[in-house]
Amino acid sequence: MKSLCGLTADEMYDLIGSSGFTSIQAISVLNSIYKKSIIEISHFARIPLRLKEMLQKVAYTGITPPLTSEVSEDKSVKYLFRSDDGKEFETVYIPDEKRNTVCVSTQSGCRMGCTFCVTARYGYRGNLTAGEIVNQIIAIPYSKNVTHVVFMGMGEPMDNIENVLKACKIITSEWGLAISSRNVTVSTVGITPGIEQFLNESECNLTLSLFSPFTWERKKMVPVESKYPVHSIIDLLKRYPLKKKRRLSLAYLMIKDLNDTECHLEELKSVLTGSSIRINLLPYHAPDDQYSASSPERIRFFKHNLIISGISASIRKSRGADISAACGLLAIR
Numbered sequence: 001m002k003s004l005c006g007l008t009a010d011e012m013y014d015l016i017g018s019s020g021f022t023s024i025q026a027i028s029v030l031n032s033i034y035k036k037s038i039i040e041i042s043h044f045a046r047i048p049l050r051l052k053e054m055l056q057k058v059a060y061t062g063i064t065p066p067l068t069s070e071v072s073e074d075k076s077v078k079y080l081f082r083s084d085d086g087k088e089f090e091t092v093y094i095p096d097e098k099r100n101t102v103c104v105s106t107q108s109g110c111r112m113g114c115t116f117c118v119t120a121r122y123g124y125r126g127n128l129t130a131g132e133i134v135n136q137i138i139a140i141p142y143s144k145n146v147t148h149v150v151f152m153g154m155g156e157p158m159d160n161i162e163n164v165l166k167a168c169k170i171i172t173s174e175w176g177l178a179i180s181s182r183n184v185t186v187s188t189v190g191i192t193p194g195i196e197q198f199l200n201e202s203e204c205n206l207t208l209s210l211f212s213p214f215t216w217e218r219k220k221m222v223p224v225e226s227k228y229p230v231h232s233i234i235d236l237l238k239r240y241p242l243k244k245k246r247r248l249s250l251a252y253l254m255i256k257d258l259n260d261t262e263c264h265l266e267e268l269k270s271v272l273t274g275s276s277i278r279i280n281l282l283p284y285h286a287p288d289d290q291y292s293a294s295s296p297e298r299i300r301f302f303k304h305n306l307i308i309s310g311i312s313a314s315i316r317k318s319r320g321a322d323i324s325a326a327c328g329l330l331a332i333r
Helices: 009-019 023-035 049-058 118-122 130-138 157-172 192-201 215-221 230-239 262-272 296-308
Strands: 068-071 077-082 088-095 100-103 107-109 124-127 148-151 184-188 205-209 248-254 278-283 313-315
Touching: 009 023, 009 049, 023 049, 023 130, 077 130, 088 107, 088 130, 124 157, 130 157, 148 157, 157 184, 157 192, 184 192, 192 205, 192 230, 205 230, 215 230, 248 296, 262 296, 278 296, 296 313
Parallel strands: 100 148, 148 184, 184 205, 205 248, 248 278, 278 313
Antiparallel strands: 068 077, 077 088, 088 100, 107 124
């Protein structure tokens, strides 16, 4: 049986076209999945009965509601999903005044091994399919309110690049969720081949998780640095011709006395001066006593000095920390 959630318009037509159905009818089926989140094929509207019967023999919708949910004091909601083969993963819905964001996972767990990330301690349980990624958006109660999608949940998107690219296509296509590519951001710790493929095949935004501008320091905390040096990736981003409205940015997780010193600030300025790359400063969320977050004053100091040096910088507001839904805290408990 084939999951309809996760199919593109061409794949849907390939599924039903040989039985005499049209490409318009293929789009109608996808509308029932991606725009209406209809769980049962028999409930599809404006679909011929013969097409419903044909689909019921070979497919299922693939829309699977979350198993549990947990609500933060700031109204963010964390959901637990389980795939057909038993992989568990978490998703966060983040409501705000001007936008409603879903933070999706691309893997169950992660195998990047970043020492400051709780998800890394959970281990790696497997890649998610494009359908399982998209399902995290359309299967939650607030699906009709979603305006933005960020690939910043469990897993490393560039370690599952084919499914991530397909999910981005479904999210941004008119026959899919029809969310603008300007409102979709994919985050990575830095896998160069995946980044190159993503830049060439998608128009969505890209965020590179930096942690430290110093190679020797990053190697200790972000193991992938040894294989794919971050400075080479930043040079790639600087050279890449930006299409209108597309954003390339760095995420800088600030940890007290570890990467918030004057030396780090000066090196960041050296790396980014003269480029159009934006830097987002994030407070670290401490799951234990090993590290602690930089003070709000220190984060504002970094932002101010970056801006007066001509670098676009912002402080990203943290959400859902009280339910372990903030960046780096997702891990099945």
